[in-house]
Amino acid sequence: DGGITQSPKYLFRKEGQNVTLSCEQNLNHDAMYWYRQDPGQGLRLIYYSQIVNDFQKGDIAEGYSVSREKKESFPLTVTSAQKNPTAFYLCASITTGWGNTEAFFGQGTRLTVV
């Protein structure tokens, strides 16, 4: 079965540490996205990548970094510069064709700073 796999499901980080969230897809999709969701709010776009070796900042990129060295993988690093990293992180892949759109989302990673 094709899909998007995020790991880990739960992640705990000490203040001042960098952590990397994994996102892997076997859908052969070019575009991948990282979102952050806080309780009671919609998804906010952190970074996205339309093609390998290229990525763009979203609305809230500060304190985050990404890489896209291969099509299947789009890891997100939450750096110590992110002042409020505790949130739910969602990775996505979306394809849009003529009148046909498919959205695939990972199961998410809940990051907690301790």
Place this chain on the structure above:
Amino acid sequence: DQQVKQNSPSLSVQEGRISILNCDYTNSMFDYFLWYKKYPAEGPTFLISISSIKDKNEDGRFTVFLNKSAKHLSLHIVPSQPGDSAVYFCAADGAKNLSGIWDNTNAGKSTFGDGTTLTVKP
């Protein structure tokens, strides 16, 4: 089994008319609903939301209606503009577990529909 469904993959309307995008859900534990908009080559961005305690929320040209008994919500865009042409995603969020108790492990986890492509013709 898909819990959030957008049964119309595409919709075409004339500029100035109303656009109505529909969404159905099956899980009665959902208590917060959201709409996202996506332009080609960009990530989806949040548009408007509604809590299950309301049946209508309005923001400028965008209004979302919620019918809990029918498990149905809709997004109205009035008047439609060519710049509204995009893919619209419906999403549902449920932070209550099967016992109806708030569960923080579910908070902030949305279930998305597949999207509807809206084309507004000048």
